[in-house]
Amino acid sequence: MTVVKRMRVKLALNFVFFVLLLYAAGGLSAIGIFKYGLHRAMDSLLIDLLAEIRPSVQVTEKGVPSLKSWANVALIERMPVLATIQLFNKDGTLLERYGPAGVPVVHNGRIQSQDKSVTVMSLSAPVTRHGTNFGILEVQASTAQDDRTLYELIFAVVIAIPIIGGLVAAAGYIFAGMALRPVERTMDLLRHFVADAGHELKTPLSVIEASVETLQEIHAQHNISSLETEMIRKASDRMKGLTADLIFLAKVEDPMAAFDKVSINLNHLVEEVADEYLPLAATRSVGLTLVEEESDIYIMAEPESFRQLLSNLLSNAIKYTDPGGKVNVLLKRDQLSPMIVVSDTGIGITDASLPNIFDRFYRTEKSRSRDGGGAGLGLAIVKAVADAHHATVTVESEIGKGSTFIVFVSATG
Ligand SMILES: Nc1ncnc2c1ncn2[C@@H]1O[C@H](COP(=O)(O)OP(=O)(O)O)[C@@H](O)[C@H]1O
Ligand SMILES: [Mg+2]
Structure with a gap:
């Protein structure tokens, strides 16, 4: 919704x-x-x-x-x-x-x-x-x-409650729809603005990226090491990630953009994403394991966005876990619903922050001081993708012990 x-x-x-x-x-x-x-x-x-x-x-x-x-x-x-x-x-x-x-x-x-x-x-x-x-x-x-x-009057008053309730609900829904139309239009404009601005930023960013690359090559040829060019490269990388996230979020949240949902093998997708993150986990000395309790779990989903959802959860789990810690991905079925559990033994999230972590640009104090962090859009994307797939994401966390994110997927998308 x-x-x-x-x-x-x-x-x-x-x-x-x-x-x-x-x-x-x-x-x-x-x-x-x-x-x-x-x-x-x-x-x-x-x-x-x-x-x-x-x-x-x-x-x-x-x-x-x-x-x-x-x-x-x-x-x-x-x-x-x-x-x-x-x-x-x-x-x-x-x-x-x-x-x-x-x-x-x-x-x-x-x-x-x-x-x-x-x-x-x-x-x-x-x-x-x-x-x-x-x-x-x-x-x-x-x-x-x-x-x-008197009893007849009381009976008439009581019997009218569901009728009045139903009529008022219908009228309320229609009026609320009318009243919210300007809000919806504003949100639509905002979404388009973000998407357009994001697309417009892409070109100058590519120019910066290409130029820095050339500059670094020239520097390499002349044996010059420049801290400044490296900083420009990092900053342009971050900006590239940020614009990509913004464009993606605007697309996922657009109610008009019907997703092309197809039947996908969730086991394969989870395996692919986990494989992608093995090198990052290794460089950070974090153990990454995948447990599949059941094979051939199929869901209706838009593959690219669902991959992004898993990827964001995994990158967080690895990023917010100190060397020597563990990240575990578990794929199973709870009754009929497929379920993905991403748990880590990382830094954890305070109770005060838990309600906000899915907000855009929200980052906890602890994560700000970590390098390699994003802009706080990762979980907003996770939430938006889950909503678009009628899936739910819950999180449990304890400071210093770790966090567990659970995605309940609806098999029909
Ligand atoms: N697995 C995790 N362990 C600890 N904190 C987490 C974890 N996942 C998310 N968080 C917290 O939630 C915040 C928002 O996450 P996210 O939207 O992905 O933003 P980002 O990763 O860019 O900071 C993070 O800044 C971090 O504080
Ligand atoms: Mg993140």
């Missing part, structure tokens, strides 16, 4: 996260407000009902409250009784009940029957005559309908 694409996905995901957060806050407040509204509506219903029935309560001569005469009228007039009306004596013993089954206790507020079959809102008021308390009148209404409505 290119940097811009990664940024695009990240932006879209952030967008989804914030919209869903807002949606959750909105949904929760809507549910809260709705619940409060239902509660208020039922409360005022019960208050009205209680006020309406209260005057119909009669108190017998024995001081017992009764609603019988009201009930007779209600029965004759076929008035439907939807609420539960209950009459208790002063001690809370149920005397009379009309309407559907409620919860036979004196209570104010929401209450559930013991068998949990009925849940009601209950409101009670004392039955008084001339200042004397004779009992308690209570009205109850079932909350079943309100509860069902």
